[in-house]
Amino acid sequence: MKRKLPPLNWLRTFESSARNLSFKLAADELSLTSAAVSKQIKNLEYNLGVTLFKRLPNGLELSDYGAIYLPSVREAIERLSNATHELFGKRAESILNIKVSLVFSLCWLAPRIDRFYAQHPNIDLRINSNLWVRDGPVESDYDFEIRYGRGTWAGLNSDRLTWDHLVPVCSKTLVDQGGLKRPQDLKNHTLLNVIGYEEGWSQWLASVGMSEMEPRSEKRFDTLISTLDLAERGLGVALGRSSLIAERLEQGRLVTPFEKTISTDEAFYLVYPSSSISLGANVDEHKKSADLFKEWILFESSQD
Numbered sequence: 641m642k643r644k645l646p647p648l649n650w651l652r653t654f655e656s657s658a659r660n661l662s663f664k665l666a667a668d669e670l671s672l673t674s675a676a677v678s679k680q681i682k683n684l685e686y687n688l689g690v691t692l693f694k695r696l697p698n699g700l701e702l703s704d705y706g707a708i709y710l711p712s713v714r715e716a717i718e719r720l721s722n723a724t725h726e727l728f729g730k731r732a733e734s735i736l737n738i739k740v741s742l743v744f745s746l747c748w749l750a751p752r753i754d755r756f757y758a759q760h761p762n763i764d765l766r767i768n769s770n771l772w773v774r775d776g777p778v779e780s781d782y783d784f785e786i787r788y789g790r791g792t793w794a795g796l797n798s799d800r801l802t803w804d805h806l807v808p809v810c811s812k813t814l815v816d817q818g819g820l821k822r823p824q825d826l827k828n829h830t831l832l833n834v835i836g837y838e839e840g841w842s843q844w845l846a847s848v849g850m851s852e853m854e855p856r857s858e859k860r861f862d863t864l865i866s867t868l869d870l871a872e873r874g875l876g877v878a879l880g881r882s883s884l885i886a887e888r889l890e891q892g893r894l895v896t897p898f899e900k901t902i903s904t905d906e907a908f909y910l911v912y913p914s915s916s917i918s919l920g921a922n923v924d925e926h927k928k929s930a931d932l933f934k935e936w937i938l939f940e941s942s943q944d
Contacts, residue, residue, distance in 0.1 A: 652670065653666060654706075654713060662699060681693065693706055734925070739785045740767060741908075742770060747865075747885070763929045783930050784930070785910075786911070788906060798910065803883075803907065805882045805902065806903075807898075809889070813874050823898055830856060831877055831879075833858055837906060838906055864878075872888070881904070
């Protein structure tokens, strides 16, 4: 059964009247006439089928129903106000919407994002993470997308962010207990594969002359995050991309059992329509914010 909700303006009028215990003060606060406030309260009471106020000679007093109803109404209005301010309260030119693949967001962007906010505290980044950012035009809701591929998307600018090498990674426990000393030892282990990358285990194994090797088992996942997490738990060997595993290697959560790496032509790119960034002094504030983010992320990528 569909529940009937009173109009929001009636509820705002009730909350103000109850807080001030005065129709006149509520009218001043809401920029209404006292008669309009009184009429909205009567409409609300009729809609609910109860009396919310006791009309006294010298003011108002909440009825039992009004006193019970007020906390819920006040909380709902406060939550709606806070959500509205959070989403729309800041000036539009200081908000940048960015669509990015989940693995890049967690493994590359998250460890660096505090540096952007330290430099640009007035720019708010709204980051939407997806397993994969699809090909095609950049969606109109976004200023930038961060995509994985070869940098060729028709009608779009793309700035390369990563220059990856592929390297096997696993837990230190697996190395110590599983006898991973040579690439040939991989035949006794589970290889963790990621669906969606053009280059992976086949290319790495070919580079060490093991194209025909049959591992003990293989598992396939739709995101590199899954393979890295399982590798940390000692459940197999993943093929890491150097830009995405640096933090895990530094923290010892993953190790590289072999020195052999191969470069990959695939990379993460900052992608945007050619008309979305305008350099120069005579640009609006939103484009200036976009320019600053682009400058920052390209500088961060150059440090890798």
